[in-house]
Amino acid sequence: MINLLRTDSSHSDFIYLVAMLDAYLAISDGADHGFYAQFNKIDLIKNVVLAYEENHVLGCGAFKIYEGKTVEIKRMFCRPESRRKGVVGLILQNLEEWAKASSHEKCILETGKKQVEAIALYRKAGYGQIANYGQYSGIEASLCFEKHL
8 A cells, every 4th residue: 555645855765765866867867967957956845745655665756836826846756666556646646636735726847858757647647748937948858747736
């Protein structure tokens, strides 16, 4: 059984998983990693969801306020051995529910074109592709998505 925990970015399991995510992205993003890394700091994220199975952390995700009633989904990751079990889908759904309960109306996110599993997840979850926003405008390797809550 998968259990979800709502917490913040100071949680040690979140910090651990983000380190794994960053190591993975350093390889998959290649030369672009430094550009993306500057937008993925976790020290001020107040909304984090962790997934556990028998006290073993499986995955994580977070959101932060982007502007107005829009939040940005950040730091979605699942340990390789826990993939294809619906873990990240549960995390994403919980983040959306939390955002909606906090009076937010829309989620946006960015992912890399090389992240085919992430793109498939977001499309399956009802996210539609949008023009690249903010710091991702004009970045060829990025894809941006949104979902109205």
